[in-house]
Amino acid sequence: MSTRREAATDALPEIVPRRREDVTPERVVRLLLYALGLITVGWHLYYAFQGAIPRQQHANIHLGLLLVVFYLSTLDFDPDGWRDHLHNGISVALVAAVAGATMYVHLNFWRWLNEARQQLVYTNTDIVIGGLIMLITIHATWRAYGRLLGMVVIGALFYGWAGPLFPGILFHGGFSLERLVYMNSVAIGGVYGFILGVGSTWVAVFILFAGIIEGYGGLDYVTRVGQSVGSRLRSGVVQVAVVSSMLMGSITGSSAANVATTGSFTIPLMREEGVEGKYAASIESIASTGGQILPPVMGSAAFLMADILGVSFFSILQSAILPALLFYITVAFVVHIAAIKNGWTSGSSALKEDEYDEKSSILRTLVDTLPYTGPLTVLIYTLVVLRYDPMSAGMYAILSVILGGVIRDVVLDGGNMTTVKAWGRRTVEGCKIGAENMAPLTAVLASLGIVISVITQTGFTQRFSLQMISLAGGVFILVLLLAMLASILFGMGMPTPAAYVVVAILTAPGLVRLGIQPITAHMFVFYFALLSTITPPVALSCAVGAGIAEAKFWDVAKETMRLGLFAFVIPFTFALNQELIYWEGAKTFTTFAAISIGMLLLGIALVGYDLRNDVPIWQRVIYFAAAGAIFFVPMYSAKLALAGVGGAWLILLALRTGDSPLPEFVTR
Numbered sequence: 001m002s003t004r005r006e007a008a009t010d011a012l013p014e015i016v017p018r019r020r021e022d023v024t025p026e027r028v029v030r031l032l033l034y035a036l037g038l039i040t041v042g043w044h045l046y047y048a049f050q051g052a053i054p055r056q057q058h059a060n061i062h063l064g065l066l067l068v069v070f071y072l073s074t075l076d077f078d079p080d081g082w083r084d085h086l087h088n089g090i091s092v093a094l095v096a097a098v099a100g101a102t103m104y105v106h107l108n109f110w111r112w113l114n115e116a117r118q119q120l121v122y123t124n125t126d127i128v129i130g131g132l133i134m135l136i137t138i139h140a141t142w143r144a145y146g147r148l149l150g151m152v153v154i155g156a157l158f159y160g161w162a163g164p165l166f167p168g169i170l171f172h173g174g175f176s177l178e179r180l181v182y183m184n185s186v187a188i189g190g191v192y193g194f195i196l197g198v199g200s201t202w203v204a205v206f207i208l209f210a211g212i213i214e215g216y217g218g219l220d221y222v223t224r225v226g227q228s229v230g231s232r233l234r235s236g237v238v239q240v241a242v243v244s245s246m247l248m249g250s251i252t253g254s255s256a257a258n259v260a261t262t263g264s265f266t267i268p269l270m271r272e273e274g275v276e277g278k279y280a281a282s283i284e285s286i287a288s289t290g291g292q293i294l295p296p297v298m299g300s301a302a303f304l305m306a307d308i309l310g311v312s313f314f315s316i317l318q319s320a321i322l323p324a325l326l327f328y329i330t331v332a333f334v335v336h337i338a339a340i341k342n343g344w345t346s347g348s349s350a351l352k353e354d355e356y357d358e359k360s361s362i363l364r365t366l367v368d369t370l371p372y373t374g375p376l377t378v379l380i381y382t383l384v385v386l387r388y389d390p391m392s393a394g395m396y397a398i399l400s401v402i403l404g405g406v407i408r409d410v411v412l413d414g415g416n417m418t419t420v421k422a423w424g425r426r427t428v429e430g431c432k433i434g435a436e437n438m439a440p441l442t443a444v445l446a447s448l449g450i451v452i453s454v455i456t457q458t459g460f461t462q463r464f465s466l467q468m469i470s471l472a473g474g475v476f477i478l479v480l481l482l483a484m485l486a487s488i489l490f491g492m493g494m495p496t497p498a499a500y501v502v503v504a505i506l507t508a509p510g511l512v513r514l515g516i517q518p519i520t521a522h523m524f525v526f527y528f529a530l531l532s533t534i535t536p537p538v539a540l541s542c543a544v545g546a547g548i549a550e551a552k553f554w555d556v557a558k559e560t561m562r563l564g565l566f567a568f569v570i571p572f573t574f575a576l577n578q579e580l581i582y583w584e585g586a587k588t589f590t591t592f593a594a595i596s597i598g599m600l601l602l603g604i605a606l607v608g609y610d611l612r613n614d615v616p617i618w619q620r621v622i623y624f625a626a627a628g629a630i631f632f633v634p635m636y637s638a639k640l641a642l643a644g645v646g647g648a649w650l651i652l653l654a655l656r657t658g659d660s661p662l663p664e665f666v667t668r
Helices: 004-008 025-050 054-074 082-107 107-119 124-145 148-159 175-188 194-215 219-228 235-251 255-272 278-294 298-310 315-341 355-359 362-368 370-385 388-413 419-459 460-471 476-491 496-505 508-513 518-534 538-548 553-563 567-577 586-607 617-631 636-657
Strands: none
Touching: 004 388, 025 054, 025 194, 054 082, 054 107, 054 124, 054 175, 054 194, 054 419, 082 107, 082 124, 082 175, 107 175, 107 476, 124 148, 124 175, 124 419, 124 496, 148 175, 148 419, 175 419, 175 567, 194 219, 194 298, 194 370, 194 419, 219 255, 219 370, 235 255, 235 278, 235 315, 255 278, 255 518, 255 538, 255 567, 278 298, 278 315, 278 496, 278 518, 278 538, 278 553, 278 567, 298 315, 298 518, 315 362, 315 370, 315 518, 315 567, 315 586, 362 370, 362 388, 370 388, 388 636, 419 460, 419 496, 460 476, 460 496, 460 508, 476 496, 476 508, 476 567, 496 508, 496 518, 508 518, 508 538, 518 538, 518 553, 518 567, 553 567, 553 586, 567 617, 586 617, 586 636, 617 636
16 A cells, blocks of 8 residues: 555545443544545435435435434534533434434325415424424534524524514515424425525536545645646746646535645645745635635535526536636636746745656556546536436446545455455545535525525515615616626635525526526626625635634735635626627637736736736826726627737737747746
């Protein structure tokens, strides 16, 4: 066995205690989590293959499994004070309550579906169980994501009850408490609505897939890829963050989690190479945010978007790819010229490929990376070529990870019992990681089902869209600006899938009313909901990055906004150039090329450096104006002409500095 994998395997905790004295409460709970991880993965693979029960019934089982995982994983085995003891007691009680409520719903599912939902016939016990489920999901959301998101759910329920007390567009007739509980649980809605339905299928299978990848050393692989790319680039020390975060961000479902994961390596690495803390944290925050707009997973939001719009998943992937490329072309260029300007280009021994990689044959490298490259190939093939639904594609991806892990270990380490045990430990650990990662997201998706149910049935969503258009006087650009502000506001403090669902329900319909195509409208609000994670005053990604870099939050937030301002422009470019979303042959690609040039000009204006010299303020204004003209000039021929001039100028700048423009502008 290689030293790398041997060390990684030895670092894993034991699954089953070997001695009686090792049987402690902590070890017992850990064993339960391993068992639940295997059950969760096994159940989702079975459902993906069979699909023999309704999605809502599967969602109930999914919710029960993951809530039990959540509360077990939050137990504190080193309690300090009565509060910790109280939390432990509550968690244990809620585990029992979740198990009982899940079983009750499963056994009474068809009665709830046929009698309660269609005939309004239900019992007091149904209402009690339904209310209990709602309370538990709200409590889990509060515990997982803080009081802000918990209060949003509670506020939505209060709004549903106290509708007659509100003025203006907030006014509605109001619902009784019994009615609120009924429509959000017993009627197979709210908690069991389409959000949890998508979360328990398309989203869950990919989060579990990511967990198994991590169990097999996927984070180490992503880091190695980032180092390999960075070692070949002039601005390699900062590009490591871009590449690593791009790969990880697509599957994590949370920009802040991505910063915490990849930033724990990339930020200290940048600091070692002389990058100031606030810049290191801001670069990582921007790069981590962009990972969730990258197909095919897009931080799970793509699955929700396809379900809400009722379109194929492939349509979402096709629509998302060019804006994602715009983002990463620009972020790579911006951090490159920032690195050149500030002298962050010194070679780093940490970026050199290790001895193992240098001496490995191509065949050995292919086998060693099989658990990572194989599933990615399977995923792209099943989603893009075969057009399978995400649940089926995720199932085959998970199976290919497990198969790839077996082949790698047997080929490289020999087919002995030690190899099998090591593979088994990594597999079980990966299932546990996937379940623990999915657990808090499951709680928030169930809770958001309550929010969406209330604001939809009160009619607030329609009134909000009409009011947004009315406030802007029907002026297209003003409606876009209001939708941007609303999306950022509603997305603050939320994980990406939750933020997208809220803004999709509230703000996207207003854009569609003005004539924007549905996918474009949803992409627009999704981008800004995502960018709320780097927008002050909340800016969760910046807060996490600042903590790792030991920098001041507001310094990090300011630099993130300055370097990442281009990201706030991209949604406007595809809203006003919809051929980037709905492909129109050659026009799509010429428009993409033109806007890419405009984004590079914008990058120079933001950084204030043109590959060789600092750019004075008056020249930066010219760069801003040129970029804006390329983005928003209505005439197609004028757009191409302006882009041609801008492209020629960029080539001239590159030739003057010895760098070539694209894509080699970052090479040594």
